[in-house]
Amino acid sequence: MLRRRMLIMLGVVLLIVLVLGSYKAFSIYQQAQQFSVPKPPISVAAAPATERAWQNRLPAVGSLKALQGINLSLEVAGTVKAVQFESGQKVKLGQPLLQLDSDVETALLGTALADLGLAQVDYGRGSQLVGSQAISKGEFDRLTAQLARIKAIVAQLKASLAKKSIVAPFSGTIGIRQVDVGDYLASGTVIATLQDLSSLYADFFVPEQSIPKLALGQKVLVSVAAYPGQDFEGSISAINPKVEDTTRNVMVRATLANPDGKLLPGMFANLQVVLPNPRNEVVVPESAITYTLYGNSVYVVAQKKAEDGQPQLDAAGQPTLIAERRFVETGERRDGMVVISKGLKSGEQVVTAGQLKLTQGAVIAISPDKTIQAEQNSRPAR
Template sequence: MRPSVVAIAALCVLGAGAYAYVSGALPVAVSRPIDGALAALNGSGTVPVEAAPKTRAKPRPIPVEVAVAKTATPRTEIQSIGSIQADEAVAVAAEQEGRIVAIDFTEGEAVKAGALLVKLDDSLLAAQVDDLKARLTLAEQNYERANTLSGSGAGTVRARDEARSGLIIAQAAVNLLQSRLDKTSIRAPFDGIMGLRSVSVGAFLKVGDVIASIDKIDQVKVDFSVPEKDLAALSVGLPVEVAVDAYPGRVFTGEIYAIAPQIDVNGRAVRVRGRLPNPDGLLRPGLFARVTVVGEGRDSIVMVPEAAIVPRGVDHLVYRVADGTAAESKVTLGRRADGMVEILSGVAAGDVVVTAGQTRLGKGTPVETVGADGHPIVPTES
């Protein structure tokens, strides 16, 4: 019986409200719930409660790290391997036979051009030169006498000519033996560093016997080969960068000064020679060299960090950020260098690209750009 009482009470209240609503005694704001209540009243005598309207919450932005696509003017490079050579290098050898009486150089030390390196015994040659010089003096006197007599008519022209021939022969003999005497003093042909000697004092040298090497290394050469396909990119004067294992992380610079006129038919490559300043003498002949030929720069290109590239099957994607949302862009890649990759199409210079956090992104995903420390940032092109 209680539900009936409740229903009667509700009808009374609604009736009073309806009267006030019809008569205009209630304001509109109050009357609207009553309208709903009247319409909703059903035969069960109960009044259903209207559900509150639902509102969809906006998705939270996903934090991502970003970078700005930059323009760059890359350089054309040709990589090769080669070896360091001395600017000048010879094996110092004996030109006159004789016994060594003195060695006047220290192995591994620098010498000046013309410095005495080795002295051979010259006593016999010196005596022979003195003998020939005496003969030369006599020939000069004979010629002067014959010339005087010929001029006065007391001598013949033939006698004068024979005396002159004797003088010339005597002078030639002195010059020849003096040259042999001079070669008993073996001297440095140019400024350089002496190598390790292979002779000692007292050794008898024959013509051609090697004493030691001498290398000029205040500047050095680098010999290397370049594939024939890169021949058109080579020219005298192009810069070269050389790295050697002896000095990790250090790069020595120079330039090409000679290109061989022929192609090696076996290796299909052309030999190239560069020259490098070497004032400290750090580069030594024979060092293995990694050579980079630096060509002329190409047109400006667009570069992004490699971390921005997202592989998808055979394609590559980049997420660009604009107006707080991410958008996929299919890109075509070019060369890679130093953690950057060339973008041939799909991204323009100045575009903001995602470099970390791509796995949670889709088309139109709201994003918040943050730095590596997680704090929000405003990306700027640097």
Template sequence: MTSPRALRPPFAKIPRRISRKLSTQTLRISLGLGVTFLSACKDGSETAAAAPKPPAQVVVYKVETRPFADTTTAVGTLRSNESVEISAAVTEQVEALHFEDGQTVKKGDLLATLTSHEEIAQMANAKAILAEEERELKRLSGLSETGSVAKVTVAERTTRGVLAKAGIDRIQAMLDDRNVRAPFDGVVGLRRISVGATVSPGTVITTLDQLDRMKLDFTVPEVFISQLGKGSAISVRAAAYPDRTFEATVENVDSRVDPVTRSITVRSIIDNKSHELLPGMLMSVNLQRNQREAITVPERALVPLGKSQAVFRLKEDSSVERIGVQIGARVPGFVEITEGLKVGDQVISDGVGGLSNGAAVKVSESFSGPAEMFNPSADAEAR
């Protein structure tokens, strides 16, 4: 069995006096190294602090005025000037269709014929009855002049003739119900049924739209009422034609303002003789008021400070100062400045990140314009 003495570490045999001496020397060496390290760090930091910081590279914008206006964008759904779903007035079988999809028709043109064999037979019978009544009335009228027939008999026969004519008119109305005609000039849509189908009131045969003039109803804030009188010209856009503008004329303004939204509905008319616009299209209207010349800066020059805004203005000594500004309306890429700047001031438009009051800067270039808006369709075409 190994004794406890044999398990002691080797340095345990060093005399206590020599051990204390070694510990004191080790402590002195450690303190010396620490002081040397701290001195080296201090010298390095003083050297770094002494090195001048290079001025930040920035882009500047010379403040100028631009035309501004209070704008609003309204949207509405396009509707044809006249629109109807063509349907039958009676329940009957379709005998013939007289139009093609998308055909232009005139008022009164025959669109569909329904089966009318029974009504045609009734019409022949009614005409025969009327002819008989007219012949009998003529004969009795001659006898009445000689006194051979009482006048009351002639009057009765006259009444029967009137009733026979009314019967013909009634059957003619039934025949007319079986001839479906266009109620106005327009363009028919797609055919919804086939020959031989049984239709009833409410069954859509096709649609008919008057496309030469289109209606666009949209709502705007009540502050724009004074600019939208009857006959006012406005410009509208369609999502289907993003690069085009269509001219419209205000036809009427609603007689009431919505008390909840404080908006009013405006009806405008668009000339559409080319039939490019179709019912159901989404249209947008841009309206402007209070047009003015205003001081502007690029939107990216603004530095948010809580609920307020500021910009960095370039000073003559190539340093910057941060000044608070009041902003107004915006247009793509620019913002109106109502207070804080004057025409001719130079503000930092690019490179504001990391700037502080009094920082030195170096102007690399002048502001050339805002970045173009992202167009996903153009990006897809490029790929």
């Protein structure tokens, strides 16, 4: 009886083992079938490498300065009697801007003018009397000296009186006023800023090895953060004849018109000096480049070859496309494009989106790159 039970238990165990083994074998078979099924192609975006006339540019950064710009301040102390401008007003050359209390100087000038009149009368009478020898030559010399001294006093008082007021030294736009009527101002107090915004200077530095590329009158494109995508055209007006000892850079000044008054002094500017002699270069979208420590590379769209060397066709009868990684030498970048100086030919297609999913030889399917199309539609013509 015991032997029979043991045989039954052994048969049950063998049956369970066979069931589990069959299930495992079926699972391994299914996995093998999945691996044997070809992977679907990876969807990527691609764009052709094109050859175009490329005008090299020398990039730089700088700041904008007014053609003429000063802080209006006083040479003498005094109390403000009248403010003759409004903040942000456009003023003309010689226009009165501020008047200090000048009652004391005016009274002194009146006294000096009275003395001057008497001195002129004495001098005129003396010039007649000295001719008839009614007075001595020494007395006439004293009258002459007295007239000259009083004239100098009058000129001095007029100069002091003139310093009690401020007039516009040039035409421009005046800033926010810093004083009010009745304020006592010490000498040197700034009352406002005056800027001539009709034209602007853009001062920037370039490395000393770039000096041979620069010339007076050379075109410069200026852009500022306030107006993204807009370039303001200027030209090089001066090159400093000295290299800075600490940085080995050379200061360059460009002049640009500002008829609409959009640009303001002090703005940070990105500049591009347009270099002469454009050349034909192979360019690709910047998104196609993969930057690594070992070098820059692109994925080139190629046709998969069969064993006989002929293009391998897919189920639809079209050539099977694969991605081939290729290392390239890159050059200048501008407007979303990169110059390829070595490693790529014009007309070859490169992957512009989806590179992270790719490996060497991966099968791919090309779909439109909507990002590049949107950038091209929104980018202004240059």
